[in-house]
Amino acid sequence: MPRPDLKALGVNYRRIPVMAIGRDIYCDTRIMLRKLEELFPNSPLRASTSEKKAIEKFLEVWTIEAGIFVRASQLIPTNMPLLNDPKFTKDREDFSGRSWNKDQIAANRPEALxxxxxxxKFLETTVxxxxxxxxxxxDRPTxxxxxxxxxxDxxxxxxxxxxxxxxxxxxxxLVFAWMARFNKELQEAKAQRPKPASLKGDVAVQRILSAGFAQKGPGVDIDDPLAFQHGTEVEVFPTDSGTKHHDRGRLxxxxxxxxxxxxxxxxxxxRLHYPRTGFRVKALRPGSHARL
Ligand SMILES: N[C@@H](CCC(=O)N[C@@H](CS)C(=O)NCC(=O)O)C(=O)O
Structure with a gap:
């Protein structure tokens, strides 16, 4: 923070990464990967059978929603010079909703570890x-x-x-050999890909605003437990981190x-797209929205 380019787009979501395809903006890697797989259906990355897709999904849930990432972030070494900068620690507290006091981080370390x-151990002895x-x-990573x-990694x-x-x-x-193999593949893939162009933020903003939409929306499901109507004014925000940064608009x-x-x-x-889980959708005017 601050994020001037996202602000210029009117996006309050504070986490990175964010992906724009035309005027569709995707927040959270979980939805980005899904969209990229849809856009490139011949990609060798996605799993091919329902059983394999299930493993892929369970691993996503394990690392993101079941807490592996949160635990990993609690292992950031306390001797990092940035942890002495109150501006940095205050920002981390806004982001994570927990204390970034060095002593507390140290006290929490054994549990995170x-x-x-x-x-x-799980990866070594099962997967x-x-x-x-x-x-x-x-034959290749997926x-x-x-x-x-x-x-x-x-x-x-x-x-x-x-x-x-x-x-x-x-x-x-086995886990360390896998990580080494993965990084080797990654370097080779990076060397082969076309060189991406870099844009200044303001140029990217103008390009996004003048583009078309990349996809048709899914529509508002009438069976969704929220029972919101299309067009209801709502706010959307993540419930795990960056929770204070809400986007407001029409559903x-x-x-x-x-x-x-x-x-x-x-x-x-x-149009801002978020995964359905891990995000809260709240009516801006409670009571005014219900279909039932
Ligand atoms: N579930 C989200 C998590 C995103 C996330 O936690 N991003 C962190 C970096 S890994 C972040 O935005 N940190 C910067 C910030 O302070 O806002 C995703 O998969 O995209």
Whole structure:
């Protein structure tokens, strides 16, 4: 924070990353990955069978909603110079809703470490136990690998986060070999891809505002438990972190997977897309919205 480019778009959601495809803005990697997979259906990343899709989904839920990422973030080393900057710690508190006092972080560390160590053991003794190269026994990494690997790989690269006497190649050889393989594949993929263009924020904002929509919305499901009508004025915000940053607008999409909010910015409509779980949708005028 601050996020001037998102502000110029009228987006209050504070977390990163955010993806724009035309005037459709996607908040949260869970919905971004899904949309990218829809847009590139021949992509070799998505799982091919319902059983494999289930594993992919469980791994997403495990790392994001079941708390692996939160535990990983609690292992940020307390000797990081930034933790002495009150502006930084205040911002982290606004983001996470918990204390970033060094002593409290240190006191919480054993519990967080136990959760992460449990995660390493789980991967070592189940998912990777038969010596497979990739989570779904494919020739190349798939989305299931991505869903599982990122918090562990992040911690592995964050100096001082993992005590090596407890968590290393020695105790978890299969997990560490998998992370090394993944990073090698990633470097090779990066070397082969077309070079992405970088845009200044204001240019990106204008490009987004003058674009068309990338997709048709899902519509507002009449069976959704919220029983909201299309067009109800609502606010949407995450319930796990960044919870104080609410977007307000008209509800134009709601189903089992997705929430879509329509906002107006500089006279143009933008549609903000969020995953259905982990976000709250609240009517701005309680009582005025109900269909029933
Ligand atoms: N579930 C969200 C989590 C996003 C998230 O926690 N992002 C963190 C970085 S990993 C963030 O935005 N930090 C910057 C901030 O302070 O707002 C997702 O998968 O996109």
């Amino acid at each position: 136990a959760a992460i160590r449990n995660g390493f 990777l136990a038969d010596g497979r190269q990739w989570v779904l026994k494919t 989305l299931a690998d991505i869903e599982a690997i990122w918090p562990f 992040w911690l592995n690269g964050l100096k001082g986060a993992l005590p090596r006497e407890l968590i290393s190649e020695k105790q978890y050889p 134009v999409g709601l189903d089992e997977d997705e929430v879509v909010l329509s906002i107006q910015t500089q006279g143009r409509e933008l």
